[in-house]
Amino acid sequence: xxxxxxxxxxxxxxxxxxxxDDELKCSxxxxxxxxxxxxxxxxxxxxxxxxxxxxxxxxxxKCRRKAxxxxxxxxxxxxxxxxxDALINQLNRLLIRCTHCQQMNIQRGNxxxxxxxxxxxxxxxxSAHNLCPWTGPRNEQANHVATCSFxxxxxxxxxxxxRLDKSTEIQQLLVHELEKQFSxxxxxxxxxxxxxxxxxxxxxxxxxxxxxxxxxxxxxxxFPCVLCRKQVSKGNVSFHxxxxxxxxxxxxxxxxxxxxxxxxxxxxxxxxxxxxxDSEEDDDDD
Numbered sequence: 419x420x421x422x423x424x425x426x427x428x429x430x431x432x433x434x435x436x437x438x439d440d441e442l443k444c445s446x447x448x449x450x451x452x453x454x455x456x457x458x459x460x461x462x463x464x465x466x467x468x469x470x471x472x473x474x475x476x477x478x479x480k481c482r483r484k485a486x487x488x489x490x491x492x493x494x495x496x497x498x499x500x501x502x503d504a505l506i507n508q509l510n511r512l513l514i515r516c517t518h519c520q521q522m523n524i525q526r527g528n529x530x531x532x533x534x535x536x537x538x539x540x541x542x543x544x545s546a547h548n549l550c551p552w553t554g555p556r557n558e559q560a561n562h563v564a565t566c567s568f569x570x571x572x573x574x575x576x577x578x579x580x581r582l583d584k585s586t587e588i589q590q591l592l593v594h595e596l597e598k599q600f601s602x603x604x605x606x607x608x609x610x611x612x613x614x615x616x617x618x619x620x621x622x623x624x625x626x627x628x629x630x631x632x633x634x635x636x637x638x639x640x641f642p643c644v645l646c647r648k649q650v651s652k653g654n655v656s657f658h659x660x661x662x663x664x665x666x667x668x669x670x671x672x673x674x675x676x677x678x679x680x681x682x683x684x685x686x687x688x689x690x691x692x693x694x695x696d697s698e699e700d701d702d703d704d
Contacts, residue, residue, distance in 0.1 A: 429539070430529060433513040433522060442508055445480055446471060450512055450526075454505065455497035459483045462500060472496065518555075545569045605677035608644045609657060611667055616657035643670035645677075 432438065432450065442450050446467035453465040461480045463471075471479055478485050486496040500506070510527025518538040533539055537557040543550040543566055544559075550568035563569050609616050640649035641658070644667045656674040659666045 429518065429533065430514040430516055430524070430526070433515055438512065439508075442505070442512070451500075451505075451509055454500040454509070456500055457485045457497045459485070462505075463497075465497065465499075468497060543568065545572055548572065548575055602677050604645055605669070605673065608667065608669055611659055614659055616659055616667065616669060618657060620660045641668040641670075643668055643673055645669060645673040 435449075438450055444451050444454075444462075444464045444467050446463055449464075451462065451464055454462050455465045455468060456462050457468060457478060459478045459481050461478055463479070468479075468485075472485055476485055477483060510525060512526045513523050514526050514529065515522045516524060516532060516536060516538075518540075519536050521532070521536075524532050538555050540553050541556045541559055543552040543562060545566060545568035546552075548568045548571070550566060552562050552566065554562060640651060641655050642649055648670065650668070650670045650672075654671045655668050656671045657669040659668075
């Protein structure tokens with residue numbers, strides 16, 4: 419049977435496996451616990467072992483009780499991590515031997531620290547991200563780097579990647595600007611309306627004959643915008659051809675604001691200037 423340690427990376431062996439207390443061992447893989455978890459019946463197993471077990475058998479491998487109760491179906495997993503410091507500390511103090519450099523009497527809790535320094539553990543080339551296929555012992559990495567063509571190309575590749583990222587950013591800005599210009603062209607084309615310019619107000623006297631001013635009809639009627647194709651109410655129509663009928667065209671307020679966002683601001687500024695001029699004239703009259 420594959421052990422929990424085999425499913426991760428077999429980087430070490432236990433020094434005194436036969437003398438290890440059975441209370442520290444998983445009854446499924448018979449190895450000391452890896453990521454110990456407890457199920458409903460309070461029995462403890464390696465997380466990987468019990469997860470694999472419950473895929474084919476829903477009962478506890480030790481007491482045969484149901485591992486999952488109906489009331490616990492809402493839980494994301496049928497186990498809980500073991501948080502008892504006494505058990506975790508005992509597992510961390512177990513002595514192991516590194517299978518790469520053969521160093522002995524390493525506490526299991528210090529394995530990661532040892533692996534970060536182990537001279538025989540397999541490591542990739544620093545230019546693995548540039549597809550260098552080399553993998554070898556850590557103490558041979560420096561010799562490889564000195565002759566690695568991928569590593570020698572690293573500065574050039576980094577520069578090219580930076581330029582590519584910059585070019586992509588500029589391209590996105592240009593595409594955004596092009597979309598804005600295209601929207602404006604569509605707006606102007608619709609506004610010109612083949613020579614029959616659209617208007618904000620009815621050109622007819624008192625709006626007679628224009629469907630936008632038909633009081634009995636416009637409260638529920640919807641008008642199709644030639645740009646966004648949406649049906650809008652009278653209050654949301656910014657431009658239209660007059661007289662307005664079934665063949666008339668309309669531009670909604672949303673499309674107008676999108677294509678000409680500064681128009682309202684400029685008109686507001688003009689109104690302020692006009693009001694300032696009026697106030698000055700009043701002062702002169704006084």
